[in-house]
Amino acid sequence: MNFCDIITLKIKSGTGGNGVIRFRREKFLPKGGPNGGNGGKGGDVIIVADDNLTSLEYYKYNRNLSASNGQAGKSNNATGKNGANLYLHVPLGTQIFDTITDSLLFDIVDIKTPITILKGGNGGIGNSCFKSSTNKAPRIATEGHKGQETTITLNLKLLSDIALIGLPNSGKSTFLANITSAKPRITNYPFATVIPQIGCLYKNYAKYVIIDMPSITESLLGHLPGHLKHIERSKILIYVIDASTTNTYNTYQKIQNTLQQYFKNKPIPPCILCLSKTDLIDKKSLIEESERLSKLTKKKVFSISTQNTISFDEATLYAIDLIQNSSKTK
Structure with a gap:
């Protein structure tokens, strides 16, 4: 068994999808209004305690981990698909440190609600959201927000009776x-x-x-x-x-x-x-x-x-x- 009790990971949450510029185009509506959808939200990075694990060996060869990005919006006011979350399964007894400041962020000593350590970026806004009485055909959309990025150190101290x-x-x-x-x-x-x-x-x-x-x-x-x-x-x-x-x-x-x-x-x-x-x-x-x-x-x-x-x-x-x-x- 390859036992590993301390490791440093570079993690990143997903970037939000971009909003898009689209207009409604149908047979009898050649100049329909804006219908560009919003971008999907980027995936979060979530810590999950797993009492079936006794080592950090999985991360020994997976040290750069990222959640999925959100997808761009689509026409017909369709919102893009949210990015998949990144779940970090760790054994009970794992301490999570900020590598740069060496400060303790979390101490996983029992099974409880998963901890969101990095939030994914929000999706951008499509042009349909910018429609107003004075601007009925907006040609503007925003980009998705960037995901967060950090370096953490996992330090395992086994829990035993x-x-x-x-x-x-x-x-x-x-x-x-x-x-x-x-x-x-x-x-x-x-x-x-x-x-x-x-x-x-x-x-x-x-x-x-x-x-x-x-x-x-x-x-x-x-x-x-x-x-x-x-x-x-x-x-x-x-x-x-x-x-x-x-x-x-x-x-x-x-x-x-x-x-x-x-x-x-x-x-x-x-x-x-x-x-x-x-x-x-x-x-x-x-x-x-x-x-x-x-x-x-x-x-x-x-x-x-x-x-x-x-x-x-x-x-x-x-x-x-x-x-x-x-x-x-x-």
Whole structure:
């Protein structure tokens, strides 16, 4: 999949059609009055939120987009056809910026009425509209108004309920595959996840969006905006920590420090901890490590393993309960 989360587009609304100069000419009316019609209106540029989209990849090779122009008027006072609107379908979470001023124009966070970002030009006026008692055969018509033109930047920040984050080869993709129908790439070597992977979980007639984030590494700080922006709007974070590592608390601190540097003064979403690959260590050591990590972090700690798929559900249901309780308090 070609994932694209930021792109610049040059957009233009349609120009209105010209009004025309026409006169009525029939067999017994060789000198009929004016009957030139008005031009059609140019097409608008409209933003439409689409919850079936998860990327801006469509616009990667379509960066100059225009609505259709209105058609010129016709005889018999016929108005020209309006130009077709240009609909820009974008995923939920898309922010629209004016590229020149870098100001935020719209933030698409829910499905609502489509937003008209550029209006099409009005059609010109035909000569029949200029007829008067003193000018019964006007030979004047106006041109259609020009369409508007601008450059915008689409910046996608995915909307999710739960985000899975962790160090390379920690088991995030396995977690996602066990609780959703998503098919992320799962390997026994690090950096298999290079773009956010999205899955949907349905519980009690409610839909929850879960994203598997690319791994956090110590050398990532120079590239933080590349993908960590997608967890800004997550309601719950799940830190997936490899239980077979020598120090799970040290892994937690690496993740936490990276997020603190990214969020700076903004609050980090609440989190729970999941120790993965627990089948690789003995039960006694697992219990001791879980209690130690919970005591040091003051976070809820779960143990997950592919040998016990129910463990994934326990952690997920706990995260969903936190989301529901948070929404009730609001």
